[in-house]
Amino acid sequence: MSKTLLRSTTALVLVSLLPVQAVAQEEDGFLGTLFLTFGKRDLQVGTPVTSTVVDDAEIADRQAGTIAQLIDTVPGVSLVNGSTPQGSGINIRGWGANTTFGNDQKIAVVVDGARVGSEELYRMGTQLFTDPLLYREVEVFRGTIGSFEYGSGIVGGVVRLETKDASDFTNGEVGFRFAQTLEGTSNGNGVASSSILAWQPTERAEFLANYTIRRGDDLENGDGDEIGNSSVDMPSWLAKGKFTFGQDNDQSLTLSVTSSVNDESDVPQNEFASVSDLFGRVDRVRDTQQASLRYNWNPAGNDLIDLSVDLTYSEEDIEQDYIEGSSPFENDPGFGGQIRALANADHNYTETALNVKNRSLFTTGAIDHNLLVGTEVRLRERAENELNNAASAFGGTDRRFAVYAINEMTTGPWTIMPALRYEQSNIESDTFGDFDNDAWMGGLALAYELNNGVSIFGSYAYTEGLPPIDDVSSLVRANLNEKSETYEIGVGYGGDGVFAAGDNFSIRANLYHTTTWDITSYTVPGSVIDNLDNVETNGLELEASYGLEDGFYLDLNANIADGREVYPGGDDAVWRNTPADTARLTVGKRWGEQLDLSWELLVAGDAEDNTGETFDGYNVSNIRATYVPQSGAFADFEVRVGVENVFDTNYRPYLSSKDQPGRNFKLTLTKVF
Secondary structure (H helix, E strand, O other), X not given: OOHHHHHXXXXXXXXXXXXXXXXXXXXXXXOOOXXXXXXXXXXXXXXXXXXXXXXXXXXXXXXXXXXXHHOOOOOOEEEEOOOOXXXXXXXXXXXXXXXXXXXXXXXXXXXXXXXXXXXXXXXXXXXXXXXXXXXXXXXXXXXXXXXXXXXOOOOOEEEEEEEOOOHHHHOOOOEEEXXXXXXXXXXXXXXXXXXXXXXXXXXXXXXXXXXXEEEEOOEEOOOOOEEOXXXXXXXXXXXXXEEXXXXXXXXXXXXXXXXXXXXXXXXXXXXXXXXXXXXXXXXXEEEEEEEEEEEEEOOOOOOOOOEEEEEEEXXXXXXXXXXXOOOOOOOOOOHHHHHHHHHHOOEEEEEEEEEXXXXXXXXXXXXXXXXXXXXXXXXXXXXXXXXXXXXXXXXXXEEEEEEEEEEEEEEOOEEXXXXXXXXXXXEEEOOOEEEEEEEEEEEEEEEEEOOOOEEEEEEEEEEEEOOOHHHHHOHHHHOOOEEEEEEEEEEEEEEEOOOXXXXXXXXXXXXXXXXXXXXXXXXXXXXOOOOOOEEEEEEEEEEEEEEOOOOEEEEEEEEEEEEEEEOOOOOEEEOOOOOOOEEEEEEEEEEOOOEEEEEEEEEEOOEEOOOOOEEOOEEEEEEEEEEOOOOOOOOOOXXXXXXXXXXXXXXXXXXXXXXXXXXXEEEEEEEEO
């Protein structure tokens, strides 16, 4: 699908919206309008912050095997090897995962308030290594304006995940509930099991335990060829408890702990490769853990206090051993030693953080305020040893302190949201010394809601990325903040009775332009090797939904992206991480709460890398069915059937280093007892 066609179609649709009316509701947080649709996903159409929420129903329907697969329908999000946990990553607006380091520090992944994900580990590392069956909600903030609560240097966006609660199964009633999910996949002979025990001993206490195991052999592409390094054997578990107390139950204390382990034997050291390359093969065990202790106080009748205190901990431990004879260069006098150092290096890094924030609602004159202020302290440690240093994964300690304020002000049809963040860091390394950096950053977002259901919004945001531990080996990198600014403008609409009586239509489209400079994660400024002066990225993101009262619905998501990397002297090329243009159309029909049938078509355009090489586009069809009997012995027994890549297309998404799976039949059975 050409860029011209997508742009023209979008323009025509937007123009057609102007004369219609909207009916909507407001929600807390980023104010605006949440429009309830007949489709798979409700849309935020009145907020100046570009965000998308994937709820528990959509998580279940997608039958995803990785977290990345849960959000690949969000415009602006592209996957890097998204079908497997190893080498899987998330790219948002051209930033995030790539096949060299797996993470460039420009997107944030947050689990129950804990920031997780690897740093710039060479040829391996993902932003998130866990199972999607642990989670009840995933929210994606695209761009910088919605990121100031979560960190600095966020150019692509934020992926925020919330784990399941016991009350999701007990419905707040005292007693036990047990939920069992079984899943089978034809491609790779995959199986998954998720067992959940939810216990609510009183109305003020709830506990949940979840054990999930996912296993599968190597997958096959559309031509029937094996996709190497795609098998999985990953147990995961979640333990969570919540106590509610205080006057009118206005306080709560929540503890959640998650863990995932993946044990790989005789696999490529390069996690992004399907077969062995010059780096050889390793035995690798990856163990990731997150813990969150959250206190909340929201006294009734006092709108000035909604206090949250989050104490979080995350750890990733990677143990790997080089398999002798697996690299053709292991005996090379120079390069051989580097290969062994890289492949034998174990990695362990932890992050402990304390985040204290308060939301206040108040009015001054004609302006209503929703003010969020917070402070954050983070301690990130990575084990320092001889092998890690030799393998370019340097140990050290990164201490950070930040304060931030975000004020959503509404007056009449206007929403005005200034945001500000200050952050300072201190990095200590036994090998390379100490480094201090700090920065102010912030932005301003505006939205205007017309009486006919149309909303117009725009924003400006500036951020700086303080150097991570990986940068301590270079004086240039360790003393230079990456800088970025983003402009956005867009329009949204939500209304009923638009084209026919009882129908429902909503749409949101936004354009963005981002400039990033002083880039240290892809180059050494001032060097003559692979130097970048700046990177400019632009894009159009579109979300739309249309539905009828009889259950028919259409969902459309589209992403058009363009990026240029500029070198000293003015020469430029395509930005190496620019994703391909994509459009995804879902056509479905619901019969009450009992049956949902849908067909999904993904179309990806041709792409070109920064060397001028072109990559062909593709189209892939998926079929899904959800059946939930409403009465009888099988009431609330959930049956989901999916056929992914119906026509067995052989394709490799641009930015990925592995082919994607061919036709895959999926069957998922869920029952709550």
